[in-house]
Amino acid sequence: MTTPTVSAARGPAEREFTAFAHRFALHGRTVVLALCSVPAVLAMPADDMPVTAAVCLAVLAWCGVRLSPAAALRPRAATVCDLAVMTGMCLSRPLVVPESQTAYDGTWIVVAISFLAVSYQLTHPPLTGAFAAVLLGAADLAGAALADPDGWTRAVPVVGWVLMEAALARVLFVVVLRESRAADAALRAAAAARRDLEVAEARRAAEREHLAVLHDTASATLLMASLPGSGVRPGALRAQAARDLDRLLAARDGGAPDGTDGTGEASGAETADVAAELMAELAAHPALDVTAAFADDLGSAPRAAVTSLRDSVGEALRNVVRHAGVTEARLAAERSRGVLTVTVSDLGAGFDPADVPAHRQGLKLSVAGRMAAAGGSADIASRRGQGTTVRLTWPDETAGARAGDAAEGGGDEAAGRFPAVERHLFRGLRHAGLVILTVIHFGLALPALLGSLSGYRHPPLQVAAFCVLTGVLIVTAAYLLRGRPWPARWPAPALGAVLAASVAATSQLPADDFLRTPHWSFLEAGWFGVVLLGHRGFRAVGAFIAGHLALMVGLLYVAGAPSRPEAAGMALSALAVCGFQVAVVLGLGLLRDRTDAIAAAARDRESLRIRATAALHIHADQRERYRALQATVLPLLGALARGTADPEDPAVRRACAREATRLRRLFAESDYAGDQLIHELRACIDVAERAGVTVSLAVRGEPLHLPQEVRRALTDPVIAALAAARHTARATVVRAPGQVRVGVVIDVPDAPALPAARAEHDAPDGVRVRRVSGDGRLFVEAACAA
DSSP states (O other), X not given: OOOOOOOSSOOHHHHHHHHHHHHHHHHHHHHHHHHHHHHHHHHSOGGGHHHHHHHHHHHHHHHHHHHSHHHHHSHHHHHHHHHHHHHHHHHTHHHHSOXXXXXXXXXXXXXXXXXXXXXXXXXXXXXXXXXHHHHHHHHHHHHHHHHOTTTGGGGHHHHHHHHHHHHHHHHHHHHHXXXXXXXXXXXXXXXXXXXXXXXXXXHHHHHHHHHHHHIIIIIHHHHHHHXXXXXXXXXXXXXXXXXXXXXXXXXXXXXXXXXXXXXXXBSSOSEEEHHHHHHHHHTTOTTSEEEEEEOTTOOEEEHHHHHHHHHHHHHHXXXXXXIIOOSEEEEEXXXXXTEEEEEEEEOSOOOOGGGSOTTOOHHIIIIIIHHHHTTOEEEEEEOTTSOEEEEEEESOHHHHHHHHHHHHHTXXXXXXXXXXXXXXXXXXXXXXXXXXXXXXXXXXXHHHHHHHGGGSSOHHHHHHHHHHXXXXXXXXXXXXXXXXOOOTTSHHHHHHHHHHHHHHHHTTOOGGGTTSTTOTHHHHHHHHHHHHHGGGOHHHHHHHHHHHHHHHHHHHHHHOOOOHHHHHHHHHHHHHHHHHHHHHHHHHHHHHTTHHHHHHHHHHHHHHHHHHHHHHXXXXXXXXXXXXXXXXXXXXXXXXXXXXXXXXXXXXXXXXXXXXXXXXXXXHHTSOOSSHHHHHHHHHHHHHHHTTOEEEEEEESOOOOOOHHHHHHHHHHHHHHHHHOSSEEEEEEEEETTEEEEEEEESSSOOTTOOXXXXXXXXXXXXXXXXXXXXXXXXXXXXXXX
């Protein structure tokens, strides 16, 4: 079938609505025709029933063909055949409609073509839909002329109503389509915000993992090589440098350092054996005697999680070697109810966690941060003289509980539903229903009332009923047009007034006028229920329409019971009026139930987009990070691994100290500190203090916000000077209005690799450097405007 013309890049709400409109139109017409067939056959005299039944069965058989996949393959041919079949149905009116029913405003054929005209507005472009409605109306007039050449003009108002329904259906389709597109726009805006957040988080997680890997590899190795008398055997240092270099080069040339593709998804095997990975990590620590106790049911876990567990265990074991003062440790691993718990413990010196400086990154970055990024947690317990215990858990049960609580408190969106979609769909229903109701009220009901006014027994009562409905319509329209929800108590009195007005207007009618032109209130009463109760679903609207219909039937029997053919004709007329109302609400209710599918489609599309965007940014970030490492760190590690750089050479030690200090500064940059410059400077000083240099730091002035590149330019001279210091150094930071100065005095007259002195106008970052030497000392200062 031909689809409506819509935008090329349709969103999930629009796609779902247009697809649903097609399904609803094709299945709905089949149901309506089936419902019409029963009263159509019953209304005929016994001798004519077989012919009517044959026509109805033929039409229903064609509806079955229209539902088949073959019809969808040739939409134009199916449309032409469909209009030909329905035109033939209209022309069969002399054979399938009893003469007694022509006195009423509706026949089963009118009911059928009215729904067909409506369905074409949902499945075809405007011109095709308009042509189909006019053709069906003309065919019905032709059938009426064949059945009653002298009285066929009585069918003209009925055909006018069919065309009106088709126009109103087009309005409904356009309004709901517009709201579907608005829902897609809301989804796109929410998705863009979520994408920015998740991409930023993914980039941050990749950066944390990169820093953790640098801390575990290059930073530790270069720091060790920079310390005089570290006691590390040259062979062991070369092997460690070679392992570090291999790992960094693999991360540079392949996936993320954690064994994923950079977005948190495993790049190779989806899972890894927990015990095998932990044993492989133990083999990398030959200097440590580790007692391992693994449960038999460790099994496997996602590779990213196992990699984080393994790397965290490795850092914990390295800390035993560096700080515990013992050569023995214990490693235990177990799995209980799906939760992996890995514990590293020693009986060494221990420490007080409260005394760890903020710029120390080992446990915070390489253990706690790494486990948190993988969805786990790390708990470190230690006391001086009583050893240290590091407990790793994956997944983090408390984090899972918090996520569950957040999901419970997150409402529909956390549950996968998108209230914005439902809100836009029902706003479209209300607006379209209001347009339809207004057109019927002033375009059909009012002319019918004025044209029949002289024939009513009490005309003022009819006018009063019309005024009541007008008042309800105006108040409801005012709420909708102002964009404000009406009070929760408004629908009940409004619908009560509608029922009262409809009963009052109907009570003055003779039985012959029921469901004909003088019965103007029946045309619109149900639409008030659609507008006021549509958000509550089909049951509420259906109950109102059924209740109103029951009142009309009761009043009809009070006025006089109709004959069987008359009752059949009235039933078809009621079906023609109420069927459109019920179909609209039922269709929107079914579409609302599809909002989960709309949300799922939006999530699936956005997840792919997020992964692609995150991978693009992460890989670009990674290239930039390793470009910086390629200039300094990687060549130095390569020289240590090959043995061409001897740590006993003071120049090599100074080079290692400089690069180790820059890496420590890089780690400190990832923190959020109240005074970022001092925080990073303390990280630089820490490396010198580990080498046995006594460093004092004096700070004057309040913290100032400085860009990262400026802070680096201010601390680079300090790093080079501290790497050359022998025993003492004094660092100062002065922050005065309009200027920041960072200086250091060391106990040697010169420092290799020190940045050359430069004036402010020669510095692209605006930082000027000056150096003064004398009396066996060197003073270096970097300053910039603030």
